[in-house]
Amino acid sequence: xxxxxxxxxxxxxxxxxxxxxxxxxxxxxxxxxxxxxxxxxxxxxxxxxxxxxxxxxxxxxxxxxxxxxxxxxxxxxxxxx
Amino acid sequence: xxxxxxxxxxxxxxxxxxxxxxxxxxxxxxxxxxxxxxxxxxxxxxxxxxxxxxxxxxxxxxxxxxxxxxxxxxxxxxxxxxxxxxxxxxxxxxxxxxxxxxxxxxxxxxxxxxxxxxxxxxxxxxxxxxxxxxxxxxxxxxxxxxxxxxxxxxxxxxxxxxxxxxxxxxxxxxxxxxxxxxxxxxxxxxxxxxxxxxxxxxxxxxxxxxxxxxxxxxxxxxxxxxxxxx
Numbered sequence: 001x002x003x004x005x006x007x008x009x010x011x012x013x014x015x016x017x018x019x020x021x022x023x024x025x026x027x028x029x030x031x032x033x034x035x036x037x038x039x040x041x042x043x044x045x046x047x048x049x050x051x052x053x054x055x056x057x058x059x060x061x062x063x064x065x066x067x068x069x070x071x072x073x074x075x076x077x078x079x080x081x
Numbered sequence: 082x083x084x085x086x087x088x089x090x091x092x093x094x095x096x097x098x099x100x101x102x103x104x105x106x107x108x109x110x111x112x113x114x115x116x117x118x119x120x121x122x123x124x125x126x127x128x129x130x131x132x133x134x135x136x137x138x139x140x141x142x143x144x145x146x147x148x149x150x151x152x153x154x155x156x157x158x159x160x161x162x163x164x165x166x167x168x169x170x171x172x173x174x175x176x177x178x179x180x181x182x183x184x185x186x187x188x189x190x191x192x193x194x195x196x197x198x199x200x201x202x203x204x205x206x207x208x209x210x211x212x213x214x215x216x217x218x219x220x221x222x223x224x225x226x227x228x229x230x231x232x233x234x235x236x237x238x239x240x241x242x243x244x245x246x247x248x249x250x251x252x253x254x255x256x257x258x259x260x261x262x263x264x265x266x267x268x269x270x271x272x273x274x275x276x277x278x279x280x281x282x283x284x285x286x287x288x289x290x291x292x293x294x295x296x297x298x299x300x301x302x303x304x305x306x307x308x309x310x311x
Contacts, residue, residue, distance in 0.1 A: 010183070014183065014228060015183070015186060015226075015254070017183070017184045017185070017186060017187070017188045018184065018188070021188055066137075066141070066145060067137070069138055069141065069174065069181050071173075071180060071181035071228065071229060071230070071233075072181045072183055072228060
């Protein structure tokens with residue numbers, strides 16, 4: 001069963017409070033070589049038929065209109081696995 | 082005067098909003114997220130809560146629910162729409178008002194009686210105020226940080242679409258201390274704090290005069306009633 005993977009990240013210029021909290025925890029663990037963490041989302045969309053261009057286009061539209069909010073997030077990748 | 086209040090799965094303050102409408106002198110009408118029927122209401126309120134558990138993004142799934150197609154259509158015709166807290170997030174996700182919301186900058190849920198300044202007293206939901214009025218109403222949220230890109234911020238500041246600003250303290254890191262905004266026409270207003278929780282003596286924020294006596298939220302509902310009458 002094909003799976004279409006959509007990855008969404010908070011925009012680089014926006015504060016990512018979750019990532020900042022994890023980065024703070026890394027510092028407390030002594031992991032000082034890591035300078036930052038940002039947390040995004042991964043959507044795995046499954047279909048019961050082979051993926052064609054039309055279906056990919058539909059997922060691309062969903063990724064922009066629903067899976068992400070373009071005011072605060074970017075769709076960084078769409079791939080079939 | 083019939084004012085609809087939409088209930089989504091996970092709405093919490095729909096009953097409070099209905100009660101506030103009744104106290105203000107209008108008739109509340111319960112609307113259901115799964116319907117395509119606004120039941121001919123004169124104005125619409127999207128209440129606070131955690132629609133769909135805030136999954137995906139706060140207000141995101143609600144903004145795609147069946148009734149929102151009708152709400153978007155009504156907003157386009159000039160019907161007054163107020164989004165409170167989760168309702169504001171839903172309006173932003175539906176692109177009925179500018180901007181978006183992220184997790185509070187300090188990562189914590191916050192509940193406090195919040196002082197606001199009324200920046201625009203000419204919208205459908207604020208005309209009973211005077212510009213620069215200072216009011217206190219409760220706020221309670223985890224994803225209340227208003228953000229927009231620099232160009233949008235400059236535009237809404239310039240066009241008077243910033244309707245409310247946090248005073249004394251910015252509780253969540255919202256850009257420009259923005260607590261509420263409107264669409265260009267001023268019939269759609271969204272804000273994070275809760276006017277419906279400050280409409281009845283004994284249940285509102287404390288004031289200098291007496292405990293729990295704050296009713297600054299009443300003027301939101303008085304405003305829309307006067308909008309609809311005129």
